Amino acid sequence: MRSRNLDQPGRRSRPAARQPVRALVLLLALMAGMLPFTGAAQAHGTIVNPASRAYQCWQDWGHQHMNPAMQQQDPMCWQAFQANPDTMWNWMSALRDGLGGNFQGRTPDGQLCSNALSRNNSLNQPGQWKKTNVGRNFTIQLYDQASHGADFFRVYVSKNGFNPATQRLGWGNLDFITQTGRYAPAQNISFNVSTSGYTGHHIVFVIWQASHLDQAYMWCSDVNFV
Template structure:
């Protein structure tokens, strides 16, 4: 399930309703979005990818068949997508495994009152094709920079379509130093020995305060 393009039927009334709904949701959640920062946009985080593919068409029933994991996420809480840049926890103090239980890694330990719980759902999330060496692209709207990034990839043999993600399923493949404030940060990652569907798990410690982001991106190593 790797194709990120969709041939969608023309449903102009639904599109108009979707755009109106999107506007209302954006207005309702504006305060939270304005104070948030960003996410990994390539390979796309789960909620950014759902927003990117379906934000202007999220009421289209075709999503249920074409992109079922995004469908369940939109049904659970649309604000997880409108606020794709707000999946963080404050005051973790670097003790990530104590703050985030197994099975809740993609929601940041059910952060923001459970807004992102749908991102922990097990199933065939849409993937981005990558090679052994690839680049993560962070879009940081607030330009707060980073104290560090920790980049993990699931071990070979882990199956994201049937297994819930835990810390023991991850291998640390990149640990960075600090980055100056910027809206765009690139992180080169090198792996080996992987094939098929994996989860890239990125921990981003923002530099302006003790605020940490927990980001799941689904990839396919081919």
């Protein structure tokens, strides 16, 4: 009787058969180690209400970004997706490092809505962006995937007479409204804003100074004061 341990003709032994599998696992592990980590440390956030421009486009069209109806129904999101879809896919990562609080000096006029990131330049384009209806007193809501917390938020509203449909936003077009205090790390942060004297289409411009590093985020949210 032949031992069960003896190889049969035309068949490899089990240890021999497993060698290519082990080599493949090792190769995949080495390749994974060479890839950048894209977990929670790389995830951030945005203003979800009133929705920032990139977030609004992602929320409304992210699941159907190839739909030609967008060109007629939401032309500003259409031009943004045509310019760079990554602007919307990475709505949570519009950050710059190391500004040291010098937001105005390091952010040229006309580049505020993109946080001076060239890949997000479509967000600076004037036009009929979709608007969120707000009253004179409203709540701003941040969603932060990685729970970084905030040193502060600064809130501005575009001045009366500024037309977001035809003009790029500059620092001279803004009224300073408020600066908050610190917020502990959390995925959801909300705070109230009080304004007066605004009607119709305006831009709410928010700066978020994150707490974990010197990282600054800037967004434009289009609102309709009613």
